[in-house]
Amino acid sequence: MAYHRPAIQGFTCHALRTARLLTLAGLGSLCFSTGAAAEQAKTLGQKTYEKTCIYCHEAGIGPELKGRQLPPEFFAIIVRSGLRAMPAFPQTHISDATLKELGQYLSTSPARVPASATSK
Known part of the structure; x- marks a missing residue:
């Protein structure tokens, strides 16, 4: 049937x-x-972070930037002048407007959860 x-x-x-x-x-x-x-x-700040900063600052080469609640101006000073292993980025590489957006994004972003913590 x-x-x-x-x-x-x-x-x-x-x-x-x-x-x-x-x-x-x-x-x-x-x-x-x-x-x-x-x-x-995505904001310009987030896109800039993902395009330029993430390779060092989420790979353990540079310090974590997210979740530190630092003022946006702090990031602008470090990016323009450089610090230790981090090179300075001139205006020809990151404009002042983009840098301002990047600082705003980083100063308000929550701390990143490491990949090892999410895979458990």
Whole structure:
């Protein structure tokens, strides 16, 4: 005895299958657009941190910057003049406006949770 699914009135199996696929495709594009929107919502300070600072300051080379509640001006002074192993970054590399956004981002960011703490 073969199993026969009851059809939804007015729809063929092919139409239902197509509707399911379109729904899944729509949900997938919604997830993609949400990720794109999140990327657009990043501040200039956050983008600068992720592009320039993260490679040393989240790899154990430089000190942690997030969660220290330091004033934005502190970061501007260090970035412009350099400190120990950190080179100075001139205006040709980071503009004053970008540096101000970076300082604001770092002064208000919560402390980073190390990857080893999240994998337990």
